[in-house]
């Protein structure tokens with residue numbers, strides 16, 4: 015397939031009137047941005063064209079010499095049930111329309127239908143067909159558990175199953191031109207995902223990124239749509255907007271959750287109409303780039319509270335990926351640590367230091383509010399300070415343990431850590447809570463007493479004493495074993511640390 019044809023499957027126009035074929039093609043290109051079109055003015059050739067080309071949609075006339083539209087419709091739905099056939103006929107008769115639908119047509123329009131409605135109907139059919147193609151690709155990926163272009167994801171270091179599923183999904187939607195919404199906490203790698211979406215698309219145009227946070231509406235319009243000469247005071251020359259610069263590629267709108275209400279309306283119109291007006295111009299231009307948007311904000315909450323337009327939210331999330339935070343991908347920590355250590359050592363011209371044994375455990379017990387960006391910064395800081403063969407723990411210890419008061423505060427404030435103590439159960443004693451806490455800390459520190467003591471903020475001799483006392487005592491039957499003993503230890507760790 016030629017690059018940058020849209021949609022990824024062809025639209026075949028079958029009509030004996032060549033003038034209609036021409037005017038319909040122009041309308042489809044100008045009003046819907048469809049460029050992947052085929053013409054057939056002799057109905058006898060329609061089936062062979064479908065066999066030769068990757069056709070996904072057929073726009074079919076009814077009254078034609080040689081083979082009539084209804085005969086062709088029957089043949090297409092029998093031999094190519096995955097193709098969506100839209101009948102566009104000169105016959106304005108309900109009976110005929112119903113017959114076509116019964117035969118399996120996707121939709122029926124009369125030629126005098128208002129052009130805008132007709133184009134909207136064809137867009138709908140294209141969207142349905144795209145979803146069908148995506149579903150097939152997704153099923154293929156899931157069944158084979160493979161990636162078609164693993165090189166595209168080479169710079170995203172991960173062995174997490176959830177991330178792998180995200181990659182498979184992105185491959186399935188690679189050739190669609192519909193928007194993609196990327197959500198996830200700050201620092202999880204959303205920009206990298208946007209780059210991967212662009213690389214997968216094989217579009218020849220560039221990836222153009224715009225951070226829309228804090229842009230007032232005038233700046234937003236000027237940045238995206240550009241302006242004509244003289245559009246406003248100081249506009250000495252015409253300037254193309256970012257949409258035009260992204261032609262044939264990807265327009266990446268970062269921090270979309272911070273877009274002002276007025277700009278939200280403009281973005282919605284752009285996505286709905288596929289057209290925009292540069293400032294000072296009354297001639298519309300077509301959007302010829304795929305829109306990818308990202309945010310660390312919770313758009314579901316924002317649209318529920320009215321701060322983000324519902325219609326824009328649903329337009330943007332036609333495709334949606336949520337990137338999991340680092341604390342839910344702890345198996346990625348050793349890989350990322352090693353990757354950033356190598357990178358930092360190379361950049362600073364130092365030997366790559368050895369990783370102290372306690373470091374991975376310490377990293378796995380931290381919440382990572384700043385996600386991968388925070389880990390990267392920590393590793394770079396540690397490498398810049400490090401002198402000996404083994405990486406110094408100084409940087410990590412300060413940030414990841416009790417010595418950091420903000421971490422303590424964050425843990426105390428973490429409302430998720432609050433656990434329900436069922437009213438019908440007696441409360442555990444302090445002794446029992448302490449035992450559970452010590453047990454959990456030892457588990458998390460993988461038996462390392464020095465680390466476990468730091469996790470719960472006691473000295474190592476104090477912890478050792480407790481452990482000795484505990485092992486000397488016969489195990490007491492625990493009333494909290496009935497379903498929430500773990501919760502108690504969780505509660506203890508989160509709130510008492």
Ligand SMILES: Nc1ncnc2c1ncn2[C@@H]1O[C@H](COP(=O)(O)OP(=O)(O)OP(=O)(O)O)[C@@H](O)[C@H]1O
Pocket residue numbers: 169170171172198199200201202203204205206207268309310386387390
């Ligand atoms: N899986 C990964 N492998 C390697 N580097 C990563 C990975 N994920 C993120 N990074 C690095 O972490 C840093 C932050 O990533 P990025 O800017 O993409 O995050 P973000 O989610 O877009 O953050 P924000 O919401 O603040 O814009 C970048 O330097 C990026 O290269």
